[in-house]
Amino acid sequence: MTVQAVLDEVRQRPGTGDVIPVFDPSTEEQISEFTDCGTEAVNEAVARAKASAESGIWSAKPDYERAKILWRVGELIDKNATLLAELEMLNGGMFPAQAEMQVKIGAEWFRYYAGWCTKIEGIARDVNTGGLTGVDSHMHAYSLREPYDVVGLIFPWNGPVFNFCAKLAPSLAAGCNSVVKPAEETPLSAHVLMQILAEAGVPDGVANLVNGYGHTVGAAITAHPDVDKVAFTGSTEVGRAIVHAAADSNLNKVTLELGGKSPVLIFDDAKLKKAIPSSAFGTFVHSGQACVCGSRILVQRGVYDQVVEGMATIANAMKMGAPNEEGTMSGPLISQKQLNRVLGYLEQGKADGAEIVAGGHRLDRKGYFVHPTIVTNLDPDTSRLFQEEIFGPVVTILPFDDEDEAVALANNSTYGLAATVWTKELGRAHRLAKRLKAGTVGLNNAFPYDHSMPFGGYKQSGWGHESGKAGLEGYLQTKIVWAQM
16 A cells, blocks of 8 residues: 555545545645544444444454464554555654654554463452351352453544554453544544554454544544443543543543653753753654653753753754655644644743743744744743643753752642653662652653553543553453352
């Protein structure tokens, strides 16, 4: 399949709602379009998934057969890696190395969870209740780990292949049937991945793709009474709406991977030759459109000026451009809407007296590009630049004097997704790892990642975990069976 074939096939998908344009954010040109599938299509997709669950065509399949199919999905993603990476670059504005990495990670999701298919197990024990229950005290008890029948999987535009695989792989390993909704801005790669699932041997009806807006298709999924579980990655605002929908519907279970405003703590003794470029990359990669971006940099006063200067030098030298432009290090924002949002934050910051050390403006070219921006001299308690998730290439830098002040500044946020500490003093590093209110803490490294380790947030950064065994367990229910002996 070619990129053009994907664009044509997406355009031909049926629907009943609005026609939604698909853009290349590097050029602002429309490259395809599709029709919002509407509520009725969601109902049909849920019905197919429920029928599949009731038939047991997937959940009752021998574990080793499911494992083989998931492994085959990973192989087919590798086989189609060039196409998938091209779609991520075209539709998402990723520079080539980033797009290729995300596709490789996506394939590994399926290989990793293929191994878990044969390792889903409960516990068993003989129980002597001592007559407390009023019946024969000798029992045999065991637990069953069973999949949810139907899960709704909703993922964002900033990593389409990554997020598709992060949710589908554990869902399929657990034995669930799903309704899958990609972001309306980036529908292309999901179309290819669904074909890969079918080619690998995932039966028809097990995974069902629906396309449309969040307020139409996404809302229909989260409110559907036959959807037992929703897994969502996106903004805290939408996550809150999903929780309300679950409460108003059938109290379906919810896993949420939400926003972040991650702090980076740099101490006087840090190895600055590593800390500064790592912090810059962690902030500006994909134009800051990642929930774990270290967008609040806190620096001990002795090296504050040096870090600000180093970050500004990198920001001014960073090549922004389309994926096909030589030397591109970061790409555009995803849309005109996101561009307006980021520029609005910067204008508000200037009005509040913040100092723009580097960037702070749109690039003078086609595409939704904002120059990597360094902001200082702001009030951490009142500044929206410091407190709110911008999802753009904007980093704030503030000084601190000691550990206590650093922790207070770092934890001064409604978010708690990730944090980073740069220091040569290992005792301090581990002390701070315990004190920081974040689900992931990197010590002298910028947001490491591995499929085997759980990932989730504190506070308003989410509920539950993805990755590792914890990610699989999010798609399993526990049943306890008591047998009279």
